[in-house]
Amino acid sequence: MGVQTILGQKIDQSQKFLEDGTRIPVTRLWVKGNVVVAVKTKDKHNYSAIQLGFGKRKKANKALLGHIKRASLPKAPKFLKEIRLNNEDSLPNLGEIINATEVFKPGDVIDVTGISKGKGFAGVVKRHHFKGGPRTHGQSDRERAPGSIGQTTTPGRVYKGKRMAGRMGHERVTIKNLEIVDVSEDTILVKGLVPGGKDSLIMVKKVSENKKFVPLYKEEAKIAGDLSDSAGSLPTSDDARQEEAKQTSDNIAGRQSTSDDAQQDFKKNNSEEPASLSESRQLEADEKPTGNKEPTFSSSESELTPSSIEDSIKEKNKEDKKRRK
Numbered sequence: 001m002g003v004q005t006i007l008g009q010k011i012d013q014s015q016k017f018l019e020d021g022t023r024i025p026v027t028r029l030w031v032k033g034n035v036v037v038a039v040k041t042k043d044k045h046n047y048s049a050i051q052l053g054f055g056k057r058k059k060a061n062k063a064l065l066g067h068i069k070r071a072s073l074p075k076a077p078k079f080l081k082e083i084r085l086n087n088e089d090s091l092p093n094l095g096e097i098i099n100a101t102e103v104f105k106p107g108d109v110i111d112v113t114g115i116s117k118g119k120g121f122a123g124v125v126k127r128h129h130f131k132g133g134p135r136t137h138g139q140s141d142r143e144r145a146p147g148s149i150g151q152t153t154t155p156g157r158v159y160k161g162k163r164m165a166g167r168m169g170h171e172r173v174t175i176k177n178l179e180i181v182d183v184s185e186d187t188i189l190v191k192g193l194v195p196g197g198k199d200s201l202i203m204v205k206k207v208s209e210n211k212k213f214v215p216l217y218k219e220e221a222k223i224a225g226d227l228s229d230s231a232g233s234l235p236t237s238d239d240a241r242q243e244e245a246k247q248t249s250d251n252i253a254g255r256q257s258t259s260d261d262a263q264q265d266f267k268k269n270n271s272e273e274p275a276s277l278s279e280s281r282q283l284e285a286d287e288k289p290t291g292n293k294e295p296t297f298s299s300s301e302s303e304l305t306p307s308s309i310e311d312s313i314k315e316k317n318k319e320d321k322k323r324r325k
Contacts, residue, residue, distance in 0.1 A: 006103055019214055029188045032186045108179070109207045115173070133147065146163075189216075
């Protein structure tokens with residue numbers, strides 16, 4: 001497309017991350033609704049240009065309504081800007097809507113033009129970044145003064161354009177070589193800051209392309225996909241409630257069965273105990289070993305003989321002598 005410039009409005013400023021981890025400031029521009037209101041050709045007007053309309057005006061006078069009549073617009077545009085074109089063969093038609101995706105793509109280098117914020121009346125330190133006078137040597141009241149503004153008899157006047165205090169801001173400003181990081185049909189994300197306040201008119205012009213462009217890190221899309229997958233796997237609220245009620249009933253039934261079994265075991269154990277204290281004492285007496293029983297020895301103790309004991313003592317003495325030597 002021959003059109004390389006569109007109109008937009010500044011929405012807000014934020015920050016994003018690139019795929020290499022770099023954090024960048026971004027400005028979001030609303031660019032939906034660029035309509036061709038008028039077309040000018042070399043044969044009729046001696047130059048090639050189109051007039052773009054952007055936004056919607058609540059009330060319009062008859063002159064503006066007559067101007068946009070040929071474009072068949074439902075409402076009068078809020079802004080009108082004329083854009084020069086070099087190639088007359090690629091002129092769009094009247095009433096054609098220009099989408100941002102047809103003009104720009106991520107990685108394009110652009111120039112952004114807008115009206116800067118008004119700062120009111122400002123001094124030379126704020127307006128022109130003057131250094132100011134010294135703080136000592138009796139100059140206590142000249143710290144932010146401009147100093148001398150002219151010469152003596154020659155030329156006897158102040159030069160035109162002398163930097164002095166005055167109204168600051170609210171003027172046409174163009175910031176060059178900004179970069180587009182994301183484009184959609186409605187909005188454009190620009191790397192960096194653009195002039196003007198919120199809802200102010202912005203003109204975006206394509207200049208070139210960045211061959212070393214690093215795209216944005218699409219974290220939001222990834223998170224949205226993960227959330228949708230997890231939402232699909234999760235049951236509905238009614239199913240979750242039914243499942244929870246079923247688990248609760250199963251737990252109650254299990255607890256009841258265990259309590260019944262415990263009571264039955266307790267009764268059984270009580271029934272097996274002796275009925276009286278004398279019977280229990282008799283059982284304890286039966287279980288105690290009597291003193292007439294002979295002690296039992298293990299097989300290893302029974303196999304020991306006096307000769308084997310003497311042999312073991314002799315071997316032990318030999319080992320002690322060897323250690324002493």
